[in-house]
Amino acid sequence: MKNNTKVIIALGAVLVLVLGIWFAVGRPPVEEPVAEEPVVEEPVVEEPVVEEPVAEEPVEEIEEVTMRFSWWGAPARHEKTKAVIDLFEERYPHITLEPEFGGWSGYWEKRALEATARELPDIFQTSFAWLIELVEGKSVIPLDPFIEAGTIDTTYIEDALLDIGRLDGELWGVNLGANTGVMIYDRELFEKAGVEFPDPNWTWDDFIQTSIRLHEALGIYGTGSMPVHGFQYYLRQHGYCLYSPDGTKLGYEDDSIFVSYFSMMMELLELGAMPGPAVWAEVSLGGPEALLIVDQRSAMDTTHSNINVAIVAAAGRELHIAMYPTLPGQVQEGLWIRPSQFLKIAANSEHPEEAAKFINFFTNDLEANEILLAERGVPISSKVMEHLKPLLSLEQKLQIDIIEKTSARADIPFPASPPWSTEVNDLLTRVTDMMALGEISLEDGATMFRAEANAIIAK
């Protein structure tokens, strides 16, 4: 073969290869849902963005819009959210939403990377913890203009519930539902053991005694674990916070609080009323369905109020929720109301107007909320709440009930978590595990936590 021909064939082959890759990569990537349980890959539906020719006078252009919407959750939430998306697409036929969903694990990593690449989904669910980082990185847009224009209707939403999403006075995300930490318990098991149900004013002592008696009577664990964010909660009851208000150091000086909290944990561990880190590890990797109360390996457990629905679904039986124990003589009420999640609009979104319409729909539309049924937390619109009340199942009513009771008592908001909170929380888990396994004493644990937390903050 002549050399010319060789080169031409080589060039041609390269061209074919490059074109092939171009066309393969040119379509939007199909998001592989990351979850423990097998999840069906969501087929990508893309509609070409068609621009109507712009006329002289302002004419209503029906521009076909495609947006990405991302959230995390358990399969129950995925089904409901997808149904809401379908409903939205019916109402607004020119908008197509591409859902991207998966489990909690890995969600924030993906969003963080997308934030750097400025490729965040147009609308995405976020946790309370990332507010500062997203705002500082200019990854989200303020929503006040949409409220003023009426795109997001806030007539039935209490200011206080919206304000949680404010930073420096601007609203960055819409609260998807109020949430708090609760103890979930099985009344049947309590009755079998002859133990009284937790009442709204039960104390830490009551909590410990109840757990011990349940364990002794039934042979199972009294409680699956200490309350979620329990140490922070305990600090609040003493009038402190885990983080100082300016986010530059730990918010408490007195290590004896640390020791007294964790000695409660040690007491329960030693008496066998609560399992140890080995079991906690398994549970945390498994999601709400892995909680011990689900298969009656414990009579109580701790969770967030909006997850009780998923737990009840997994357990297949009636479970009740109670507020966290009080501290006799507490300086302030430790209970808190927090937004379960926010919906935010990405700064890189090309369709902020439509995204705002979706947020409005999600928050205010009655039919949509009939589908969602407070799965993400108690809806912030009072009109929606009233509409939903007759439709709710027992556990959902319990959820609303406890939020109402808690908001009546909780008046100190949780401050936004500083960027180093993830590492400090990880440190706290490790120190807790070490103390629980008896590797270090409680006093050493307190000093170690303080020292290493300060080191982390200093970085």
Place this chain on the structure above:
Amino acid sequence: MDSMIEKWNLKRKPLRDRVFQKDYDNLAGLFFILPWLIGFILFMIIPIVMSIFYSFTRFNIISPPEWIGVDNFIAIARDSRFLNSVKVTMVFAFIAVPARLAFALILALLFYKARRLVGFYRAAFYLPSILGGSVAVAITWRQLFGTQGALNSILSAAFGLEITKSWIGSPDTALASLVLLHLWQFGSPMLIFLAGLKQIPRSLYESASIDGATSVQNFFKITLPMLTPIIFFNLILQTISGLMMFTQAFLITDGGPIDRTMVIMLYVYRHAFEFFNMGYASAMTWVVLIAMFVITMVIFKTSKYWVFYESKGDL
């Protein structure tokens, strides 16, 4: 005569033409590998260079990187968690790699003789290696060795006790369960050993049998020395992959109870993607790379004392 030379172009081409000819061929070759080359540069060279840069910065993805010089490296030297993860990784590699190789060798010896269904057994024993790195197997392993797992059921049945120990959640056994999983995926070293065994000339065994050698002597005097190049090869590969183990530690124990299974790559991942200390994580990867290079060099240098290559003829 001249006209014939002219016609068939039999004269030697001028130098310029000859050189250009070679470049022409090289150019064609370049185009053929261009797609791979582009990928290599984009996805390997550029990120590697960027990571060198990042290792001297503080970078949390959301804000731009901030140059801090060698602070990261100093911090690494002082980081007790990093030193712990080095220890964990070393312990893991020192136990899991020889164990896997030994197991692979034993099975290769078993499969060396053509018995009934040996083809089937070879494939069957290779299967775990294919499944091995997968998420599904890791999750299954977690279930098997958990408090309510199959291992506990078997032990309870065997000993008549109610055993509910969490093998992956207990600090003393967590790493062992990971070693076991690593051991279970012995397929590829086994196949390589098998190939190596087949290369040993039969004549050696024949002459040994004439001299009245037992099979044990056969093994230690013939098989093992002849296999040393293969062992060397497998050792290097397995050591590197053992030191880099990540998926299983991440999925099964996530660093394990109190960092007992926090292997280096998992620690790097933690800092990079959970704490968003990209600069710190990059610095750690480079430290790991240098360390692995040193280890591999050591294995290479000492190899001349125990690896026997037929071509060299000595030892």
